[in-house]
């Protein structure tokens with residue numbers, strides 16, 4: 352079976368969370384609000400996700416972590432070091448500002464730039480793409496010709512850089528120097544809204560073009 356990547360749009364921020372699975376296993380990218388539909392779907396597939404990889408630790412990407420951990424005991428949560436304290440800090444993960452202070456157990460493993468994750472559809476290379484948040488990562492699979500980019504790049508837009516921990520210059524650098532060096536045909540699966548490709552955004556993104 353070829354790798355399947357399924358999108359679930361969760362919660363008040365319409366966060367894209369992805370279930371990635373093939374014959375060898377299953378993993379999840381991000382765990383937004385109200386993940387019941389995603390959990391039920393994974394259960395119906397009859398697979399057990401082994402990892403939940405976080406593109407970053409903003410509230411809309413982590414609020415469902417407790418539910419996911421309860422549903423799939425032993426699942427390993429991966430997050431970049433730069434945001435390691437965020438799961439336990441409602442200010443940093445922005446849940447306090449949203450009015451629903453949220454903390455959860457720390458991640459099980461740190462993500463490092465350049466690391467390769469041997470997960471279905473992969474290997475998935477971890478690319479540190481900070482700017483929207485300091486520990487933002489992109490997961491890139493040459494085999495699947497796919498990049499899961501979190502809130503760094505969107506179809507016709509880019510990630511917000513007005514949060515206290517954001518950095519506009521870093522964000523633009525991450526897009527220009529890292530994402531726009533991926534093959535143009537790479538499918539871009541963002542943290543919000545519809546998918547796009549690297550080539551499409553390189554030529555027509557209104558904010559960052561190459």
Ligand SMILES: [Zn+2]
Nearest residue numbers: 407409483502
């Ligand atoms: Zn975010």
Ligand SMILES: [Zn+2]
Nearest residue numbers: 366411502542
């Ligand atoms: Zn988001």
